[in-house]
Amino acid sequence: MASVDSPTVFVVAADPARAATLAHALPLVTVVPVTDAETLLREAHVTPPDVALLYTDTPGVPLWQVLPMLRQRAELGGTRWLAVGTQGLGEMLSAGADALISDSTPTAALVLQVRTLLGRAAQHRDMQGRVTSLQRRMDSWEHEERVRDQLVHMLVHDLKNPIAAVMGLLEIVYEDHRVPEDNRELIKVARDETQHLLHLAVNMLDVRKIQAGKMNLKRELVFSPMFEEILEQARGDVGSGLRDRHVRSEVEHDLSPASADPEILRRVLANLISNAMKHTTTGGVITLMVRSVTGGVQVIVRDDGEGIPADDIPNLFAAFEQSRLTLHGRFDTGMGLAFCKLAIEEHGGTIWVESERGKGATFYFNLPLAVDGEDDDFIEILN
CATH class of the missing domain: 3.30.565.10 (Histidine kinase-like ATPase, C-terminal domain)
Structure with missing residues (x-):
């Protein structure tokens, strides 16, 4: 019996024996019989298959007419479509079928083709998972960058004015001849370090601006x-x-x-x-x-x-x-x-x-x- 996480294969055919034969040959795969195009449109929306076998002799609306609509659905982006029959294969190929095979092909060859398409579907899921993970990381990184930029901008702008005020006061004290010479040297060091602090703050903001392409x-x-x-x-x-x-x-x-x-x-x-x-x-x-x-x-x-x-x-x-x-x-x-x-x-x-x-x-x-x-x-x- 297939597991909950097993791949899913739709067999779109009027004869349910075709689905039963495939299910017997693929015990670890969930095989779902689908009788016509209308049912396919409805079921594929509920449970997107990994692979869908489209028998061209299925009565009702021709499958090549509904296949383009199915391929446009985002949830079916990873589904692989296998057209099976002796007639209408050209229309199925033009409609977007991934592979073609005759309905007189031995079961072993059909199973091999289905396994190949299941492998491609699995690769697609894996790639989509990686893309989704990378997108989440990118969104997180962009959020962190915005927060960092806002923090740097806030810190620099909040620091510039008080630092400039301290520098001005130190300059006034340094120029006051009543200050003893040994203290003047200490004031000079404090003033120079304050100047250095101002340069650090402004440079930090400018580096971020240039890196973000915001410096005109x-x-x-x-x-x-x-x-x-x-x-x-x-x-x-x-x-x-x-x-x-x-x-x-x-x-x-x-x-x-x-x-x-x-x-x-x-x-x-x-x-x-x-x-x-x-x-x-x-x-x-x-x-x-x-x-x-x-x-x-x-x-x-x-x-x-x-x-x-x-x-x-x-x-x-x-x-x-x-x-x-x-x-x-x-x-x-x-x-x-x-x-x-x-x-x-x-x-x-x-x-x-x-x-x-x-x-x-x-x-x-x-x-x-x-x-x-x-x-x-x-x-x-x-x-």
């Missing part, structure tokens, strides 16, 4: 004077820590204009300068350069710090994979460099680093030049 660049033509201005703004964003370093800037004159979002470019440079500062000691040298290269503009941020271990370089631009070896012992999430990579690639550029242990590190990124249309628009504005 506001491209402009960036000429030499604007590069000089962006470098100066980025230095100011880094904070007072640069007062203890020697920062040198060099922008090539008469650069062909790059196509970039100035605000995002400023953020990238602030992150790279901040990274250079973390890897240099007091009195260290940080060099900023902007120069033309074939097909674009290249920006360089070089420091003379301790350098980056070779093992850390391949994953340096991945979030949470930044080199932990810094002169200041500060744990970093790596979000800053991850943001730099995503932002430059969003511009259509490239970014990389060259470093030798003990000899500093040099970060490079290339930006594409403005296309001809952008240049024409700028000329029209000037005119």
